[in-house]
Amino acid sequence: MFNKKRRLGRKIHSMKVGEKLELSKKIEDKDILLYLGLTDDANPIFIQHDYASQTPFQKPIVPQIMITGIISSAISKYLPGPGSSIVNQHLSFPKPLYHYGTLTLLLETTVVNEDEHYIELRIEGKDEFGSIVVEGTMGICPPHELKPIAYNTGTFENF
Template sequence: MNETGGYHLEDLTVGLSAQFMKTLSERDVLQFASASGDHNPVHLDEEYARQTQFGERIAHGMLSASIISAAIAMRLPGPGSIYISQTLMFRRPVKIGETVRATVTVKAIHADRGRATLATICEVNGRVVLEGEAVVMPTSSLPMLERIGASRRS
């Protein structure tokens, strides 16, 4: 671990994993709707949501996915890392009040590019609700010129 509690690129190993958990509250859903502009009634209107296949209101899929962002930013690689890309496959809805556990696992390290690929998964009560893959740019313990020189030698 580095001084911020996360990992530098040079500290990563394939298979290294971390988790972040959050219970999605009514307040979270309302704030996400306000911040994102996504006012889909399946998230906000109980009467409407009862008529859907879900039978009740559900959290925004991207709100659930944002727990992955927290796992990356706060755990692995951690503070200072930059999100480059993310793929997502939504498997199940998340109900308001459920706890989402995001797990990120290092799949590949691209030292020459200063990046890492992470498997990403979110679960509720042990059931997968979404999965995907992220590419991130972790911090480095090496000065920029040294990193450039090292990548050119490899």
């Protein structure tokens, strides 16, 4: 149990400025309903077509925090991957992403600071028409090298 091997993401010493990740996700009703059910968010702009049709948006939009969650998932899964943690974020949402839209994300490494164990990613997300729906930066703490917590004798190192 204590020595279980875990697949971790990229360590900071292997990361380089300029690395990129691109991925796409089509937003379906089930995705939005799961998000709204989990957060108990009842904002009508996210789900009510009759309400949204009377706003400048004209139709329901994808919650911006849900878009942020998709970005977070990409960081946790791929760049740098499992074991990483977001330490800051600066995002803007210049245009809405609509239901049934496709979000195409581009994440690019812009800073690698080994001394502070920190990387920064530039984030850009576009809809299926090429309009930017999210942009900004996120600061990430990549996965750390794991140290064994038990010797062969079965005792813990810190006891």
